[in-house]
Amino acid sequence: MRNLTRNVWICLGLIMFPLTTFGQQKSNFTYMPAQELLLVGKATTEGEYFHRVDTAKYCTMPPAVKKLFTNSAGLAISFTTNSPVIKAKWTVPDNYQLPNLTRLAQKGLDLYIKRDGKWQFAGVGMPGGVTTERVIVDNMGTEEKECLLYLPLYDELKSLEIGVSSDAHIHKGENPFKEKIVVYGSSILQGASASRPGMAYPARLSRSSGYNFINLGLSGNGKMEKEVAGMLADIDADAFILDCIPNPSPKEITERAVDFVMTLREKHPDTPIIIIQTLIRETGNFNQKARENVKQQNEAIAEQVEVLRKKGVKNLYFIKEDRFLGTDHEGTIDGTHPNDLGFDRMLKKYKPAISKILKIKFRD
Amino acid sequence: MRNLTRNVWICLGLIMFPLTTFGQQKSNFTYMPAQELLLVGKATTEGEYFHRVDTAKYCTMPPAVKKLFTNSAGLAISFTTNSPVIKAKWTVPDNYQLPNLTRLAQKGLDLYIKRDGKWQFAGVGMPGGVTTERVIVDNMGTEEKECLLYLPLYDELKSLEIGVSSDAHIHKGENPFKEKIVVYGSSILQGASASRPGMAYPARLSRSSGYNFINLGLSGNGKMEKEVAGMLADIDADAFILDCIPNPSPKEITERAVDFVMTLREKHPDTPIIIIQTLIRETGNFNQKARENVKQQNEAIAEQVEVLRKKGVKNLYFIKEDRFLGTDHEGTIDGTHPNDLGFDRMLKKYKPAISKILKIKFRD
Numbered sequence: 001m002r003n004l005t006r007n008v009w010i011c012l013g014l015i016m017f018p019l020t021t022f023g024q025q026k027s028n029f030t031y032m033p034a035q036e037l038l039l040v041g042k043a044t045t046e047g048e049y050f051h052r053v054d055t056a057k058y059c060t061m062p063p064a065v066k067k068l069f070t071n072s073a074g075l076a077i078s079f080t081t082n083s084p085v086i087k088a089k090w091t092v093p094d095n096y097q098l099p100n101l102t103r104l105a106q107k108g109l110d111l112y113i114k115r116d117g118k119w120q121f122a123g124v125g126m127p128g129g130v131t132t133e134r135v136i137v138d139n140m141g142t143e144e145k146e147c148l149l150y151l152p153l154y155d156e157l158k159s160l161e162i163g164v165s166s167d168a169h170i171h172k173g174e175n176p177f178k179e180k181i182v183v184y185g186s187s188i189l190q191g192a193s194a195s196r197p198g199m200a201y202p203a204r205l206s207r208s209s210g211y212n213f214i215n216l217g218l219s220g221n222g223k224m225e226k227e228v229a230g231m232l233a234d235i236d237a238d239a240f241i242l243d244c245i246p247n248p249s250p251k252e253i254t255e256r257a258v259d260f261v262m263t264l265r266e267k268h269p270d271t272p273i274i275i276i277q278t279l280i281r282e283t284g285n286f287n288q289k290a291r292e293n294v295k296q297q298n299e300a301i302a303e304q305v306e307v308l309r310k311k312g313v314k315n316l317y318f319i320k321e322d323r324f325l326g327t328d329h330e331g332t333i334d335g336t337h338p339n340d341l342g343f344d345r346m347l348k349k350y351k352p353a354i355s356k357i358l359k360i361k362f363r364d
Numbered sequence: 365m366r367n368l369t370r371n372v373w374i375c376l377g378l379i380m381f382p383l384t385t386f387g388q389q390k391s392n393f394t395y396m397p398a399q400e401l402l403l404v405g406k407a408t409t410e411g412e413y414f415h416r417v418d419t420a421k422y423c424t425m426p427p428a429v430k431k432l433f434t435n436s437a438g439l440a441i442s443f444t445t446n447s448p449v450i451k452a453k454w455t456v457p458d459n460y461q462l463p464n465l466t467r468l469a470q471k472g473l474d475l476y477i478k479r480d481g482k483w484q485f486a487g488v489g490m491p492g493g494v495t496t497e498r499v500i501v502d503n504m505g506t507e508e509k510e511c512l513l514y515l516p517l518y519d520e521l522k523s524l525e526i527g528v529s530s531d532a533h534i535h536k537g538e539n540p541f542k543e544k545i546v547v548y549g550s551s552i553l554q555g556a557s558a559s560r561p562g563m564a565y566p567a568r569l570s571r572s573s574g575y576n577f578i579n580l581g582l583s584g585n586g587k588m589e590k591e592v593a594g595m596l597a598d599i600d601a602d603a604f605i606l607d608c609i610p611n612p613s614p615k616e617i618t619e620r621a622v623d624f625v626m627t628l629r630e631k632h633p634d635t636p637i638i639i640i641q642t643l644i645r646e647t648g649n650f651n652q653k654a655r656e657n658v659k660q661q662n663e664a665i666a667e668q669v670e671v672l673r674k675k676g677v678k679n680l681y682f683i684k685e686d687r688f689l690g691t692d693h694e695g696t697i698d699g700t701h702p703n704d705l706g707f708d709r710m711l712k713k714y715k716p717a718i719s720k721i722l723k724i725k726f727r728d
Contacts, residue, residue: 099467099490102557104697108463113650121693122650126463139653193466195557195697195704204694286477286486289503329485330568330704333468333559340559340694341704 028166029087037162038078040148040175041206043182043214043235050075050157052216058231064221065228072151073190074202074215078173079147083164084140086111088125088149089133091158098154100334101193103127106154110198111136112207114146114176118363119207122147124196146173150198153191154219177212181358182235184228185243188279190217193337201343205350208363213241222247224256229263237271239358240264245278246336250296257304261313270315274357275305277321279346283335290335319353392530393451401526402442404512404539405570407546407578407599414439414521416580422595428585429592436515437554438566438579442537443511447528448504450475452489452513453497455522462518464698465557467491470518474562475500476571478510478540482727483571486511488560510537514562517555518583541576545722546599548592549607552643554581557701565707569714572727577605586611588620593627601635603722604628609642610700614660621668625677634679638721639669641685643710647699654699683717 035049047054053069055061061069092107104110109125123137136149151157164170183189183202191200198204202213216232222244232240248256261273277298284291298321305318324346325331331342338346351362399413411418417433419425425433456471468474473489487501500513515521528534547553547566555564562568566577580596586608596604612620625637641662648655662685669682688710689695695706702710715726 097461097467099472099492100488102466102697103461103463120649121646121696121699123647124464124698126698128463137650139651141652193559195559199694199703282485283487285484286501287503288505330563332485333466334488334490335485339563339704340706341708344705 029163030166030168030170031089031161031163032079032170034077034160034162036172037170038172038175039075040078040177041075041203041212041214043180043216050151050160053231058227061227061231062221062225065218065225068190068218068221069216070156071154071190072157073153073197073200073217075151076203077149077151077160077162078175079149079162079170080144080173081147081164081168081170082142082144083168083170084142085138085165086123086136086147087134087163088136088160089131089163090125090160091131092127092152092155093158094130095155098192100337101154102195104196105191105194105199107152108196109136109152110150110196112148112150112198119148119176121198127152142168146176148173148176150196150203153194153197153200175212177206177210179238180212180214180236181239181241182214182216182232182237183241183243184216184222184232186217186222186246187219188217188246188337189215189222189243190219191215192219193333193339194343195340199340199343201347201350204343204347205354205362208351209360211360218247220247223252224248224260226256226259226263229260233264233267237268239272239274240268241274241276241354243276245276245297245301246281248297250293250300253297253300253304257301258307258311261308261316265313272315272317272357274317274319274354275301276319276350277301279324279338280321281336282325282329282332285329285335317357319350322349324349393527394530394534395453395525395527396443396534398441398524398526401534401536402539404440404442404541405438405567405576405578407544407580414515414524417595422591425591425595426585426589429582429589432554432582432585433580434520435518435554436521437517437561437564437581439515440567441513441515441524441526442539443513443526443534444508444537445511445528445532445534446506446508447532447534448506449502449529450487450500450511451498451527452500452524453495453527454489454524455495456491456516456519457522458494459519462556464701465518466559468560469555469558469563471516472560473500473516474514474560476512476514476562483512483540485562491516506532510540512537512540514560514567517558517561517564539576541570541574543602544576544578544600545603545605546578546580546596546601547605547607548580548586548596550581550586550610551583552581552610552701553579553586553607554583555579556583557697557703558707559704563704563707565711565714568707568711569718569726572715573724575724582611584611587616588612588624590620590623590627593624597628597631601632603636603638604632605638605640605718607640609640609661609665610645612661614657614664617661617664617668621665622671622675625672625680629677636679636681636721638681638683638718639665640683640714641665643688643702644685645700646689646693646696649693649699681721683714686713688713
């Protein structure tokens with residue numbers, strides 16, 4: 001036990017060193033509940049503040065889907081401050097830490113500040129236990145700063161307060177992102193396995209375009225159920241992107257894709273709908289069955305897109321797998337979920353494809 | 365409690381889905397202890413099998429350094445097999461999971477198999493509790509395969525057995541990497557925050573060159589102590605790379621760098637010694653003090669390199685910081701430790717610089 005304690009202490013002490021050296025706690029802080037600032041990245045204003053979807057309203061969705069929509073993936077708090085230091089105090093559940101995601105991505109925070117017209121990384125809120133209080137960034141100037149604090153990707157945020165120096169102010173920010181591009185999909189969309197919340201791919205698309213890419217990723221559960229289509233159809237979306245093909249079986253794709261799209265089309269007669277094939281999983285690099293399954297998923301969705309086109313569905317676009325993760329097989333953490341390198345490569349393919357369809361300009 | 369349990373179950377079930385779908389356990393397996401196969405990536409054959417350095421022999425090194433050398437960062441097991449499935453059973457301590465590293469990187473395994481002359485990702489051993497038994501890859505052909513299984517980056521591996529089908533064989537492999545390029549440094553070298561063990565940067569350098577880059581990274585403790593220099597000097601190295609500047613203070617660099625290099629030089633009169641400046645940390649993107657500290661570290665080492673050159677030390681090389689992490693500030697997990705994207709950018713700078721000095725060819 002003494003050894004264990006010492007080990008924990010050493011590990012914590014060493015790897016956390018940069019967090020503490022420049023993150024001295026100051027005595028006088030004003031804390032502001034996130035509810036008094038602006039929440040961005042949410043499809044509607046309904047439901048629990050930190051939930052992505054009002055799961056009480058859409059109570060017929062599958063239980064796993066409802067549970068996952070309580071995760072705050074893709075949500076961020078917009079505020080402005082002139083404080084030289086920014087702190088956060090937040091609470092998450094006491095649950096299991098996923099083995100293929102950092103605790104920071106699952107339960108932590110990261111802050112971006114706008115400089116020279118670009119959103120730039122400023123610091124992280126490294127999660128401790130259930131409730132954590134942490135300096136996110138310190139020793140800044142006292143100029144007015146536009147801030148965007150990303151929330152945990154794979155957990156239900158229970159509360160969040162943002163702290164600034166008592167002699168500084170903190171105000172509700174504006175939504176820096178226009179329109180609503182609703183992205184529905186799998187764990188990869190939800191953020192597995194980005195290293196921190198702001199590195200999930202819809203967040204990166206938003207920051208580099210100024211458009212609001214809304215993260216409706218559902219770990220393992222982007223399976224195109226009818227009830228989920230109904231919920232999506234209620235959103236006043238400017239475009240839909242369906243990046244869910246990693247999750248349903250080839251049979252489920254064949255059975256559900258047409259109904260799913262037609263349900264959206266009923267309430268959105270002209271809205272662009274983009275369907276993306278699944279990335280080729282590196283689990284299939286040597287595992288022949290895994291490789292074959294992905295091939296069948298991609299063939300199944302290609303066939304259903306053809307069916308939809310033959311039915312005369314307009315403004316339907318299809319992005320085919322195009323070595324999204326590169327060719328060296330190093331773009332995933334576990335064969336399935338991209339690491340930040342894989343996401344970067346994926347975005348180099350997604351951006352021009354989405355840009356061409358939606359006439360959106362992305363920064364590199 | 366019921367909610368918590370359900371949450372754990374859902375999280376585990378969903379994100380682990382790809383691990384179980386194609387990884388069914390077979391009934392008949394033969395397990396081989398790693399000790400009967402070939403351990404690669406170790407500087408010498410002394411000491412505990414899975415420790416990087418014989419800490420009993422070098423008992424005067426600082427306690428934190430000795431503790432960290434028990435971590436198996438950079439070590440791998442080389443073996444050959446014709447089995448269509450490869451399993452592993454391994455034991456790690458019941459200690460703290462770091463918040464800015466995945467459990468997979470800290471306590472897990474990843475497997476590479478040689479194909480078309482290149483080491484390619486084949487699967488992971490996702491860590492569970494203290495002892496884990498897991499299929500790494502399944503459904504392969506029965507051709508003979510050269511395999512390299514990377515060990516946990518940030519933990520002391522207690523035991524490891526590799527399992528293959530009972531009707532297949534498993535043999536000790538060869539060391540695929542030639543010479544010994546000893547790399548001494550910080551947490552970044554040890555592997556924080558690569559997504560999995562094989563993505564630590566010395567492992568990537570080895571696979572892409574065929575040379576043996578030995579990982580002597582010490583989380584927070586690459587501080588150039590005299591006793592550590594003595595240990596390094598005992599290694600029959602073909603080159604030394606000192607990538608430790610993130611850890612010592614500017615004052616420590618000024619006090620220790622010359623003695624550290626001279627201790628190596630005494631026993632290695634002609635061996636190339638390469639010193640690398642620290643990457644510019646993203647913690648300093650807005651934190652002015654953090655930025656200033658890194659600047660002072662890099663100025664201090666540049667001055668000491670100059671002192672060494674004036675003393676007439678030959679075969680001493682200096683790689684200056686050159687936007688190792690790129691310019692968009694997205695290359696770290698926490699402002700200090702590169703994510704896989706940051707490591708990839710760093711290697712694009714390291715490879716040509718090392719190549720020029722050591723006349724080593726790297727694949728892209």
